[in-house]
Amino acid sequence: MPGWNARNIPAQSGRTAVVTGANSGIGYVTARELARSGASVVLACRSAARGRAAVVRLRAEVPGAEAEFQPLDLADLSSVREFATAYGRRYPSLDLLVNNAGVMALPFGRTADGFETQFGVNHLGHFALTGLLLPRLRAAAAGARIVNVSSGFHVLGKIGFGEDGGEDGPEGTGGFGGPGSEHGYRRWVAYGRSKTANLLFTHELARRFAAAGSTITAAAAHPGYASSNLHSGASKLEGPTLNSRVAALGNAVLAQPTASGALPTLYAATAPGVRQDAFIGPRFGWRGAPAPSWRARWTLDDTAGERLWAASEKLTGVSYATLPR
Template sequence: MLRTIFSKKHYVFNDIPDLSGKVAIVTGANAGIGIVTARELARKNVHVFVACRSKEKGESAVELIKKETNNDSVEFLQLDLQSLNSVKNAAETFLARKLPLHILVNNAGMLTQTFGLTQDGIQDQFGVNHIGHFLFTLLLLPTIKASAPSRIVNVSSIAHKLTPPGGIEFDKLNDPNAHTAFQRYAQSKLANILFTIELNKRLSGTNVYCNSLHPGGINTELTTSVLSNWFFGLKPLVSIMSLLLLTPDDGALTQLYCATSPEIEEKNYRGKYFEPFGVLGKTSDFGNNEELAKKLWDYSENLVKEKLGDDVLSKCLA
């Protein structure tokens, strides 16, 4: 954590080039590093869609971004990652606009202390952090490919290194007693990396650059709430740990690097994992396991088809 805080910033807001004519979607862009990412893209003249569950919070974020950037091309897109039908509807709503899509930042995430299920009966952290983004990305993929050069950015976490021994225990994902809350989160964050690896293989021969990242420990309400629960009764320790966390502005730098830096194309970064602030990082051994990545893809594809029907991904995977 200390190394991250005091690391030299390889990429800063001023390094973002002018992106006039580009269109981006940022999930979970109503708060935290998501709203910072959307704001800085808008500042560089991107047409930005703020994709999140709450209409009230999303529209409030849109107005704030417009005010701070003087860019009126910022819109709210209803997206509830706890519902695959909502994900499908969000993709269809965007596609109906007939716009290109140059940047997709899968930023939204869920970290909770309790076990729960999504509306589709999927363990909630895995469903929101991976399955929802898996479906959203694939539904948008034909347009992303047609808009190339384009970027897909999957926000993971260093927490992916703390999974159970099998990496992702597919047969136990919906067992409320199989894993701790943090192990459930870790598996979902490993899934973000593995999805990136397998998707990148399937994008071979295209000018779509797909990468994942750890943004750093961010000082957000969610993070401090979780720390307070984990270290209940040790408020001074939580206060000290909070001081060591990155600001949302600094926390957004690595995903902005993946989404906007010319280096991504110049150095042909594909299927890579980055750490603050825009430098190549090292995953766990599971994070490099192509066999596990393929297994995750097949599991995710079959799960989506089970919930929404066999034809939902037919055009995307053609």
């Protein structure tokens, strides 16, 4: 693992990959390097214009690459269902699903289905997408993989449960991302909770795959501190403020290049021997070659994983009926 880079990616010829949020940043680099290694890549993006432009750019950088755009808005469960249906019509199987897309520290908002935006996009949208694509993942000839992109900032938000077994959460988040209100909303706590959810989802998914004897591997990754428009996205919504200037300065001075930030994801997606529920990040926490990453103990809690799973099925209407607990 020390010194691992994109040149170490095993040949991906004959494999199909879906990368969400692949029009820019880490998602784009992930899609490009998978295509460079021979995979047929679907760039699943919210913006049609940016998604198609990314495909043109990718094909220019990797001549002969097999890449296409398909629309996917994780803030709208109807779009998630439409994507899964369209994918199933074109492809009989799926070898790799990289749940990369996300939003970070946004002002309070709601998805099309009424969920708090960060939880709805970062977790619930990907939970639904994974469940809907599970039959295609099962159909892969060799062991398929699912990689959920989390963050070191998961430590900012622990998902709690009430004594009566109901969902409990910070004021204004509506428990597991329900309607809630703007009052008392803390954007970084909400972001941390969504990233904790990514890890709990990975943990429970891995546990269920192992119990079922499935050959599918569920792993997670985080980029450390990488130059990305994710850091400045919330600041852009609020105009040229101190926060936006700090984000720009951090990207310029402290962050590692985007290509380096994508390496943990690429490692989790392709390296031999990646175990169930692995969490891969930069070796030195915020930068460096891929290595096993520290994670908060609450992201390994079986009970919390089961409760989040049950709540996510209820909220999204997507059931993993073929993958019993």
